[in-house]
């Protein structure tokens with residue numbers, strides 16, 4: 001079992017959360033599971049947990065919704081839960097929740113940004129390096145009977161240092177990816193719907209148009225949230241703008257990429273390789289064409305999967321839930337979605 005790199009942070013937010021009144025019945029919370037033991041421990045004695053299937057329940061009998069593994073919370077579900085006080089999500093991405101519908105009803109939605117940026121950016125870089133230097137393929141080869149001697153002409157990969165990285169989406173995670181790229185002596189371009197001059201000057205990045213970023217980058221890392229504007233953003237046309245030697249890395253959400261178009265691009269040499277932590281569908285069905293490709297490195301949605309990061313996500317999501325149940329402002333609320341292009 002992996003151990004955390006340092007001491008686990010105490011739970012400062014939870015320490016401020018008042019204990020529930022022992023006389024009052026516990027608030028009733030629908031959660032999808034199975035929940036992580038850390039989450040269960042933090043909720044113990046504070047809420048009555050109901051299985052996701054308990055919905056639809058009697059009107060007015062569910063106080064909170066806790067989403068752990070991205071179950072859908074849509075308008076229709078919210079209609080079936082009158083009196084709901086809060087929706088709390090374990091994680092930053094809330095594309096599975098109709099945030100506008102919740103906020104329209106006065107129901108706050110909480111998520112856990114900030115604490116998972118470093119871990120997710122680390123994984124983006126791990127995938128970038130793995131795809132460029134053929135790590136997964138090399139690992140399979142080194143374990144096989146085929147590896148009989150060192151061959152300097154074998155399994156040549158792509159140079160990472162000194163190359164150009166394009167980051168699509170310059171939020172917190174994108175910024176952390178950029179910081180890592182500087183250590184690899186990369187030139188960094190980014191595209192974001194709002195240019196970030198302060199990040200540009202602090203890190204020496206350059207804002208580029210969407211098409212320019214695709215055509216100039218050796219590595220393209222997707223750090224955008226999944227929205228109506230970003231769904232299918234990377235399809236056949238976008239892929240055709242990339243260099244044949246380029247690598248695509250996705251640590252955002254699977255549907256940002258059109259799966260069939262990526263498969264065709266990887267098979268046909270439109271781009272050289274890809275590193276995916278997320279897919280559409282997720283997981284890919286056994287036998288899917290992508291799973292048979294050597295120029296694809298894939299992980300099972302591990303962006304924030306370290307002990308320390310997941311513990312902080314548990315703490316913040318539980319604090320959001322308890323604050324909402326108590327009719328206090330959420331410490332980490334999701335803001336209303338902003339319209340416009342990515």
Ligand SMILES: O=CC(=O)O
Nearest residue numbers: 090091092093304
């Ligand atoms: O995918 C994980 C998250 O959104 O935090």
